[in-house]
Amino acid sequence: MKIIVLGAGIIGISTAWHLAQRGHEVTVVDRHGEAALETSFANAAQISVSYCEPWANRDAPWKALKWMFSKEAPLLFRPQSPLGAGWHQYSWGLEFLANCNDTAFERNVQQLVALGSYSHEALKQVVLDTGITYNRLEKGIAHYYVDQKSLDTAADAAALMAKYGVNRRVVSKAELLKIEPAFQQFADHIVGGTFTASDESGDARVFTQELSQRCQERGVQFLWNHDVLGLDQAGGSITSARVRSQATGQEQALSADHFVVAMGSYTAPLLRTVGVSLPIYPGKGYSATFKILKPELAPKVSLLDDSVKCAMSRLGDNLRIAGTIEVGGYDLSLDTPLARARCEMLARRVETVFPGVCDTRLAKDGGEPHFWTGLRPATPTNIPYIGKSKVGKLWVNAGHGTLGWTHGAGSGKAIAELISGHKPAMQFGFYGYR
Ligand SMILES: Cc1cc2nc3c(=O)[nH]c(=O)nc-3n(C[C@H](O)[C@H](O)[C@H](O)COP(=O)(O)OP(=O)(O)OC[C@H]3O[C@@H](n4cnc5c(N)ncnc54)[C@H](O)[C@@H]3O)c2cc1C
Numbered sequence: 001m002k003i004i005v006l007g008a009g010i011i012g013i014s015t016a017w018h019l020a021q022r023g024h025e026v027t028v029v030d031r032h033g034e035a036a037l038e039t040s041f042a043n044a045a046q047i048s049v050s051y052c053e054p055w056a057n058r059d060a061p062w063k064a065l066k067w068m069f070s071k072e073a074p075l076l077f078r079p080q081s082p083l084g085a086g087w088h089q090y091s092w093g094l095e096f097l098a099n100c101n102d103t104a105f106e107r108n109v110q111q112l113v114a115l116g117s118y119s120h121e122a123l124k125q126v127v128l129d130t131g132i133t134y135n136r137l138e139k140g141i142a143h144y145y146v147d148q149k150s151l152d153t154a155a156d157a158a159a160l161m162a163k164y165g166v167n168r169r170v171v172s173k174a175e176l177l178k179i180e181p182a183f184q185q186f187a188d189h190i191v192g193g194t195f196t197a198s199d200e201s202g203d204a205r206v207f208t209q210e211l212s213q214r215c216q217e218r219g220v221q222f223l224w225n226h227d228v229l230g231l232d233q234a235g236g237s238i239t240s241a242r243v244r245s246q247a248t249g250q251e252q253a254l255s256a257d258h259f260v261v262a263m264g265s266y267t268a269p270l271l272r273t274v275g276v277s278l279p280i281y282p283g284k285g286y287s288a289t290f291k292i293l294k295p296e297l298a299p300k301v302s303l304l305d306d307s308v309k310c311a312m313s314r315l316g317d318n319l320r321i322a323g324t325i326e327v328g329g330y331d332l333s334l335d336t337p338l339a340r341a342r343c344e345m346l347a348r349r350v351e352t353v354f355p356g357v358c359d360t361r362l363a364k365d366g367g368e369p370h371f372w373t374g375l376r377p378a379t380p381t382n383i384p385y386i387g388k389s390k391v392g393k394l395w396v397n398a399g400h401g402t403l404g405w406t407h408g409a410g411s412g413k414a415i416a417e418l419i420s421g422h423k424p425a426m427q428f429g430f431y432g433y434r
Contacts, residue, residue, distance in 0.1 A: 028215070044323070114427045284327075386415055
């Protein structure tokens with residue numbers, strides 16, 4: 001079948017790969033000149049099947065209220081005008097609140113673990129099939145704590161994950177230091193942690209760009225530097241995707257048997273134009289990538305810092321730190337006081353935990369570090385929409401929020417299976433299926 005994939009982030013490229021593997025004729029459209037130049041560009045690099053708890057939990061509303069006026073808040077709700085498009089922020093927020101209870105939390109965790117496990121296997125298979133290298137480190141993920149009260153709650157979370165087959169262990173400070181000796185300089189502050197050996201890390205951008213290359217070699221067509229303008233429908237089905245070349249300004253209507261929308265945070269506005277309403281809203285996050293000066297003292301295990309809620313991963317000669325979420329529209333600025341405060345917080349944290357290990361000087365003129373911001377395509381449950389819409393021939397693979405890299409390979413495989421007429425064998429609520 002002829003299939004058009006809209007969007008060339010990790011989700012779109014993985015979708016294209018798995019469709020091509022199944023013999024379909026695939027065309028990918030993206031507004032950039034290569035893959036992974038938006039949210040899949042510089043994320044925290046974690047393949048974290050085991051650390052997948054959704055943001056919506058019983059304490060989230062109170063924490064969000066408390067953090068409303070803090071520039072360094074891990075979760076920041078920045079109210080938009082409720083008129084026009086701003087309304088979608090409020091409807092998203094209401095659905096988020098409806099998920100802030102233990103029943104919804106556990107239900108959402110179960111779905112995220114199921115997709116995560118399926119996706120991890122799919123990722124390993126893609127790596128085997130393609131030989132792609134992307135600074136992958138299979139050394140697990142450790143979550144470290146600096147206060148006893150927070151560490152005590154970690155045991156409950158580990159027990160919940162164990163219920164779904166995830167081996168997250170609570171570890172003492174001594175064991176944590178054995179797992180990651182780079183903590184030595186910060187050891188006095190650590191009270192303990194949790195660890196999952198099966199998780200891993202690697203560069204999502206490199207992986208996605210390499211996979212897009214492999215897609216091309218398999219015959220996938222790419223329309224780079226093309227804006228998706230809209231979808232045409234007739235008789236309850238999509239007939240074509242309207243795109244425009246940035247080079248020539250020329251518009252064309254691309255027809256196909258199926259259309260997959262994988263445009264990250266921009267999926268929801270496009271779908272609304274054909275009467276499909278999904279609660280996918282941008283959740284702005286930041287990262288900083290620092291050159292490592294002392295490789296022997298830099299961490300190799302991927303890390304989660306509980307006190308500032310950020311993640312760190314080693315990517316070859318660099319250390320990437322990423323975190324925080326701002327629910328406040330499609331703003332990608334890095335030069336506002338708020339954005340600067342958040343970036344500086346990331347630099348400060350690396351310097352505090354691993355003093356002198358990286359070049360964290362805040363050079364602003366092209367020097368290190370590289371600050372970056374991206375819009376997580378967030379849903380109120382953290383669960384992505386993978387499946388078919390109510391409009392004929394229109395499929396969705398979007399809304400991967402904080403876990404699009406973790407869930408990328410599996411989401412692409414799953415939708416390719418669905419389009420090919422098979423339902424993947426996992427306990428996951430596919431969109432449009434009962
Ligand atoms: C700070 C931060 C840290 C993160 N850390 C992790 C992590 O450690 N582990 C993890 O699993 N996940 C992480 N994530 C989440 C992950 O990066 C995202 O979920 C994932 O990148 C989303 O991929 P996507 O393909 O859906 O979207 P994108 O990568 O944004 O791709 C969408 C594509 O659609 C294209 N597009 C959009 N609109 C149009 C249009 N009108 N015309 C043409 N093209 C269009 C864009 O150009 C883009 O290429 C993190 C995210 C952030 C922001």
